[in-house]
Amino acid sequence: MRRPRVLLADDHPPLLAAIRRLLSAEFDVVGEAADGVEAVRMARALQPDVVIMDLAMPPMGGIEAIRQIQAEPSGPAILALTVISDSSVRKAALEAGASGYVLKSQAGSDLIPAIRTALAGETVLHFPPRAQDRPGE
16 A cells, blocks of 8 residues: 655745655655745645644745646645744634645644544644643643
């Protein structure tokens, strides 16, 4: 059985290395892009099953890169992986064509299950608990 192919897009090399290590036991990481322009180019060339996309990257951010990748026929599932928990940014990523939204603070425990969910064609939404939902607050 072929392992799912993943493309990573983030402008922080240490984070890319950590995500690659996290995913390598279960997925084939086929490339690493340092910005949205490179992510679009690599997604077209490498045909990954999933793209893990940071949203805040110069010169082209992740939301525009998601839009361009999803404009292609049979585009991959795309998960936004970001520190931004703002609902308007989350909405923009989903409207651009993201399959889901995972906060970087939750990546260690949630990224692999999120990829599996996106590969199954489902939407993934992971958010931090609100203060009123946390015990003792």
